[in-house]
Amino acid sequence: MAASVQVLAFDIFGTVVDWHGSIQREVQALYPAVDGDAFARAWRAGYKPAMARVMSGELGWTLIDDLHRMILDQILPDFGLDHLGEAERRHLNRVWHRLDAWPDSVQGLTRLKRRYTICTLSNGNIGLLTHMAKRAGLPWDCVLSAEVFRAYKPAPETYLGVARVFDLAPAQVMLVAAHHDDLAGARACGLRTAYIERPLEFGAGHPKDVAPRQGNDLHCSSIGQLADVLGC
Amino acid sequence: MAASVQVLAFDIFGTVVDWHGSIQREVQALYPAVDGDAFARAWRAGYKPAMARVMSGELGWTLIDDLHRMILDQILPDFGLDHLGEAERRHLNRVWHRLDAWPDSVQGLTRLKRRYTICTLSNGNIGLLTHMAKRAGLPWDCVLSAEVFRAYKPAPETYLGVARVFDLAPAQVMLVAAHHDDLAGARACGLRTAYIERPLEFGAGHPKDVAPRQGNDLHCSSIGQLADVLGC
Numbered sequence: 342m343a344a345s346v347q348v349l350a351f352d353i354f355g356t357v358v359d360w361h362g363s364i365q366r367e368v369q370a371l372y373p374a375v376d377g378d379a380f381a382r383a384w385r386a387g388y389k390p391a392m393a394r395v396m397s398g399e400l401g402w403t404l405i406d407d408l409h410r411m412i413l414d415q416i417l418p419d420f421g422l423d424h425l426g427e428a429e430r431r432h433l434n435r436v437w438h439r440l441d442a443w444p445d446s447v448q449g450l451t452r453l454k455r456r457y458t459i460c461t462l463s464n465g466n467i468g469l470l471t472h473m474a475k476r477a478g479l480p481w482d483c484v485l486s487a488e489v490f491r492a493y494k495p496a497p498e499t500y501l502g503v504a505r506v507f508d509l510a511p512a513q514v515m516l517v518a519a520h521h522d523d524l525a526g527a528r529a530c531g532l533r534t535a536y537i538e539r540p541l542e543f544g545a546g547h548p549k550d551v552a553p554r555q556g557n558d559l560h561c562s563s564i565g566q567l568a569d570v571l572g573c
Numbered sequence: 574m575a576a577s578v579q580v581l582a583f584d585i586f587g588t589v590v591d592w593h594g595s596i597q598r599e600v601q602a603l604y605p606a607v608d609g610d611a612f613a614r615a616w617r618a619g620y621k622p623a624m625a626r627v628m629s630g631e632l633g634w635t636l637i638d639d640l641h642r643m644i645l646d647q648i649l650p651d652f653g654l655d656h657l658g659e660a661e662r663r664h665l666n667r668v669w670h671r672l673d674a675w676p677d678s679v680q681g682l683t684r685l686k687r688r689y690t691i692c693t694l695s696n697g698n699i700g701l702l703t704h705m706a707k708r709a710g711l712p713w714d715c716v717l718s719a720e721v722f723r724a725y726k727p728a729p730e731t732y733l734g735v736a737r738v739f740d741l742a743p744a745q746v747m748l749v750a751a752h753h754d755d756l757a758g759a760r761a762c763g764l765r766t767a768y769i770e771r772p773l774e775f776g777a778g779h780p781k782d783v784a785p786r787q788g789n790d791l792h793c794s795s796i797g798q799l800a801d802v803l804g805c
Contacts, residue, residue: 468740
């Protein structure tokens with residue numbers, strides 16, 4: 342199986358970077374009275390509904406930076422932050438460009454890059470992913486995004502788009518993700534799949550069930566273990 | 574000027590990599606009876622007319638890999654190579670993924686990357702540019718291509734597309750290229766421009782006029798000199 346795979350495409354938010362911890366830390370540093378844990382989860386909770394509005398056609402094509410801002414403006418009053426001005430809102434919204442990697446990500450990706458082409462496949466926009474990679478040291482060969490395919494995961498255009506970009510069969514591409522719905526979308530398109538356990542994606546107070554489920558080719562505790570399993 | 578620029582977008586063929594020398598060397602190694610210099614120039618000569626057929630609508634959207642293959646099939650008989658089979662043609666066509674960098678490119682880009690976001694802005698497709706970067710060690714922060722914008726340079730969508738991806742004003746992006754028509758297209762869209770001298774782009778037998786022309790913000794002998802001038 343591993344011999345035929347040439348490209349590893351990585352989900353980003355939660356899989357490679359710790360959105361919850363990064364946002365919690367930054368929000369609590371900026372606004373000590375705010376519950377950073379609840380704030381991070383509230384912001385993220387608006388993400389799928391916002392993308393669904395784009396994919397249904399209710400909203401025209403909208404980048405994640407702009408969806409994040411729409412959600413931010415909605416939740417600020419709930420956290421007593423409706424007094425924030427435009428510059429503060431813009432700065433806070435860019436926290437998604439400043440997310441920290443999980444501790445195993447950089448080293449694991451660096452090992453995998455020796456043998457595979459490694460790329461992002463994220464609903465995040467290209468600018469966001471590029472700034473994040475530059476800051477966190479993520480050594481992508483290529484930044485692919487919903488922005489390239491003008492469709493959000495789990496739309497088939499995104500998974501099949503990676504195969505098309507590299508002129509490969511779907512089974513020569515493996516999606517690496519910490520989310521079963523993303524992996525199921527990829528599997529339905531014929532991609533290989535690897536699940537990564539990120540039990541603390543939603544914070545220490547909200548542990549996630551990371552038990553193995555049927556269907557994925559690989560199930561790993563970290564990106565480092567994925568590199569072990571793939572012999573990198 | 575340099576203080577406001579945040580992104581350096583690089584033309585690739587001729588500016589960062591030596592297409593002529595790379596193709597000449599590979600063709601002469603594979604087919605010693607063929608004039609590699611003439612072969613490389615004939616292949617490249619079909620490039621702009623092929624893109625013009627795409628942009629005029631005569632051809633639907635077509636990736637450079639496919640345009641290169643169309644031109645290759647056309648020129649093979651002229652060089653006594655019409656007997657090549659499908660596998661050999663496929664392999665030869667991928668020489669564009671295997672182009673060698675100019676000697677100053679990797680070190681110059683590595684220096685520039687410390688201070689700027691560095692990306693490709695090439696008519697080459699994403700897969701081609703990614704394979705090339707991986708093989709040649711080009712340390713892009715992000716691979717942008719005509720494929721992302723579905724338009725070939727010098728169409729304005731490509732230059733303005735870079736600014737949009739990074740949420741910047743056009744004047745915060747600088748195009749770096751060895752071709753005046755490309756730089757003129759960028760300048761017309763409000764980008765900053767840097768010309769790089771590549772006198773041997775078409776081979777030692779066909780030196781190119783690299784004298785300074787009016788209009789560009791910078792004129793450099795190499796990417797290394799660009800890094801010097803920008804203080805990286």
